[in-house]
Amino acid sequence: MDDVEKIYPVPADFARNANLTPELYKDMYDRSINDPEGFWFEQGQRLDWMSPYTKAKNVSWEEGDFNIEWYADGVLNVSANCLDRHLETRGDKPAIIWEGDSPDVSQTLTYTELHREVCRFANVMKKLGVKKGDRVTIYMPMILEASFAMLACARIGAVHSVVFGGFSPDALAGRITDCDSTFVITADEGLRGTKRIPLKDNCDAACDIAAKSGQPVKNVLTVRHTRGDVSMTKGRDVWLDEALKDVSDDCPPEPMNAEDPLFILYTSGSTGKPKGVLHTTGGYLVWASITHEYVFDLKEDDVYWCSADVGWVTGHTYIVYGPLANGATTVMFEGVPTYPDASRFWQVCDKHKVSLFYTAPTAIRALMREGEDYVKVTNRSSLRILGTVGEPINPEAWEWYFHVVGEGRCPIVDTWWQTETGGAMIVPLPGATDMKPGAGSHPFFGIVPELVDADGVTLEGATEGNLIITESWPGQMRTVYGDHDRFKQAYFEAYPGNYFTGDGCRRDKDGFYWITGRVDDVINVSGHRMGTAEVESALVSHDAVAEAAVVGYPHDIKGQGIYAYVTVRADVEADEGLYKDLIKHVRAEIGPIATPDLIQFAPGLPKTRSGKIMRRILRKIAENEFGNLGDTSTLAEPEVVDDLIENRQNKG
Ligand code: 6R9
DSSP states (O other), rough: TTTOOOOOOOOHHHHHHOSSOOHHHHHHHHHHHOOOOHHHHHHHGSSSSSSSOOOOOEESSSSOOOEEEEEETOEEOHHHHHHHHGGHHHHEEEEEEEEESTOOOOOEEEEHHHHHHHHHHHHHHHHTTTTTEEEEEEEOSSHHHHHHHHHHHHTTTOOOOOOTTTOOOHHHHHHHHHHOOEEEEEESEEEEETEEHHHHHHHHHHHHHHHHHHHHOEEEEEEEOOOOOOOOOOOTTHHHHHGGGOOOOOOOOOEEEEEEEEEEEEESHHHHHHOEEEEEHHHHHHHHHHHHHHHHTTTTEEEEOOOOOOSHHHHHIIIIIIIHHHEEEEEEOSOOSSSTTTTHHHHHHHTTTTEEEEEEEEEEEEEEHOOTTTHHSOTTTOOEEEESSSOOHHHHHHHHIIIIIIITOOOOOEOOOOGGGSSSBOOOOOOTTTTTOOOOBSBTTHHHOEETTTOOEEEOSSEEEEEEEEEOTTSSSSSSTHHHHHHHHHHHHHTTTTTEEEEEEEEETOOOOOEEEEEESSSETTTEEEHHHHHHHHHHHHEEEEEEEEEEEEETEEEEEEEEEEEOTTTOOOOOOHHHHHHHHHHHHTTTTGGSEEEEEEEEOOTTTSOOOOOOHHHHTTTTTEEEEOOOTBBTTTTTHHHHHOOOOOOO
């Protein structure tokens, strides 16, 4: 593979004005590793502190002495860093350009205007009794108020938990109760293309479920967006526009300790229910700011657009906190890439003169399938950098993005990172490195990646193994909300003293890192992280199902698809009606993103004699690799494998 791979040097025009050169990257990287305290002490100065820190790093990942603190005695406020401190020099600069679902609708807010809206929103929350440390659930479409809500929480010291608007009432209720949240912010409806998403209805259903499990929601603050018909529960539900009528514009930012929580964001793991990843204030914002600046070669007049949803970590770090901390102009998009047609992304780039564009490989693959014409009808001359995130990008999609969208002019930054890492970790920094299509390339400042085998032995040179990170960085998660033992066990037990990413990785002869995908039971569907265990538990909660096993399989557009093996109860007919019902059931339990692509009814699942499902075999069958099933001699009933192969679903 190494022999045939292509290397693209940094485009010459780009290199001339880039913030980084190969030499500068190397100097800064070396310093960040050899003198982390000095490097990060200095980088902390990119923020405004209400009371200064005296030390940057105070971390031990060793059992018995486990502690993660950055800038621990510093005091600051995230919203003041994202807003107030820009007012003097950037008050009239656009902070957020909002592009609605319909191409006829957009709105620009300057830093001064955004500051005012956030203060007013924060005062509404205060009036309704929200206090520092309270958990606030945000279940919103991609509208300006979603960013007001996040920043308003940060302003008053409340901890937000944003739940993606595509999750079902059940999934929302689980996330409300897990963090004892009693305050929810939502909108009447969301818009995605021609579809309306019944957010308030879902929220009402979630509140009922939460109340039954002993966690009554006190207030649902509701944004009037589509003016769709929704019901309001007296005493609980409040319209934002009405509550805003009598609040002041003045809301002083709450002084927060650097290690006070900023937000919780639920993400899937290989076992159990989703984990509440907790990020804190100081280190996270330093990390969001420095990565956003260097990954995107940020200049003062850039217009930056990340097409993610604020329901995911990418939306937190790279729509809201990173760009606003840096005083940049950030675009927020409500719609979808294919509405009204497949040239929407590029039309929006032209309309708002976007220079830095960041999206997911699954979107690129979907648009690539629609053909070049949709791109070519647009101009795109404002574009300088193209980024990707969420899953590995296949070289074909990379080439198309580079040549067709960027016309060979724009470096591609393929950013590898995770909800847990807070921001980009392995990335081809523009100006500093040649590009190899599909490679995450090199570690960001302060990041020390290592590849290890299953026993934890470090692998040297060109090799492939499990990816661990051996040193802390300011943006790392601090705990799993309410379950610190689970945090230590999930990330630090496999390779003691190191952070285990859950990803596999290859390092080539030139030292480039290539993420190969998850090595645990997490799958990545259209860039969305999904625990196979979650989909399995949704399936077995259906009356007809006796047992279920879920694996990923290669999917042209989604990257991975969801393949479910289902064994039904003895008295149940496994027919087309049940197939459809199971799909409906999973969508209701989790949400549309968890919809199985293929369900195979199986009389039995391959198990070891001790009763463990052999997922390795199920994965191979789903991948259509029947010749390569490995050792099946330890199976309790080897014949079930023949039946599985014979009935492999091929629709996907
Ligand atoms: C930011 C985000 C994390 C998992 C991660 C990995 C995969 C993300 C990637 C990538 C290859 C990239 N992943 N970016 N794989 N190349 N550029 O996506 O966070 O939702 O927590 O997912 O996504 O497998 O472990 P999250």
